[in-house]
Amino acid sequence: MSVTTVKEYLKQWNKDAAVREFEVSSATVELAAQALGVEPARIAKTLSFSDDGDGCILIVAAGDAKIDNAKFKAFFHRKARMLSPDEVIARTGHAIGGVCPFAITNPAARIWLDESLKRFATVFPACGSSNSAIELTCAELETCSRALGWIDVCKGWTEPPIIC
Template sequence: MSLESVRAWFAQYAPDITVEESDKSSATVPLAAAAYGVPPEQIAKTLSLRVGDRVVLVVTSGTARLDNKKARAAFGAKPKMLGVHEVADLTGHEVGGVCPFGLKDPLPIYCDVSLQAFDVVVPAAGSTHSAVRIAPRRMAELVGAEWVDVSEVRAEQAAPQP
């Protein structure tokens, strides 16, 4: 799985998108931002959550934090982060490379509205040294994601006031 499954997924569903590889690790938001030359908030991080008896993926802006109250309202139960081994078993991707593309098995995917502040975001691509550049709306369309508002955006990411 992982990088190979993501490459195959893009070859099938969006051949115009290139998976980029870096010799630098992109396993965390700050590392990914440095490796791909974008601000941390433009990294699209994928959270693997258990909500009641189901597992979901939530893609948010790199600097956004999951707001438990909003998430509980959106999903009907309090979300809990999956453990490292569960993430790899359920997604096919190791922590640091988790993305909504090329998953081992289909999972419900949600995109947080925090991503809509950007023309292009940079999610991982199945490994700790790979990513893609993609418009948030296109990403959501390609993976069949539902848009939700489940994060708390840090002040430095908030839109400037006129």
């Protein structure tokens, strides 16, 4: 899958022209934040988990959030098991570094948005490549991702920073 496919997918909301492509990598939260000139927490990372079937569970969360295993298990009734790089490609159509909630090739994939994103006016998910992103409001992200809803399965972002 490529950024071209994601742009084509985003045309239905007139968002294709808003996709930004960089000369540098945006494959990690830190690299994406540097490329965009924003704080890492505003990067909307898409995490890929097994659903014990042919689909997957995709959770879009803030860049500073981490999956809370207890919350995940309480919501999904299974342990959080991240997909391998090969499984990610097979079940989403995107490679690690460009995984996003857009143009997912697997109809059995379920997309959820984590509450950690709601503290920002806009966030920046990837767009199918390791050097792309788009700025969206949370409402736009919900619409364009066709997410099933908002959930609270992350930790770390509500806690005060540790001062050494």
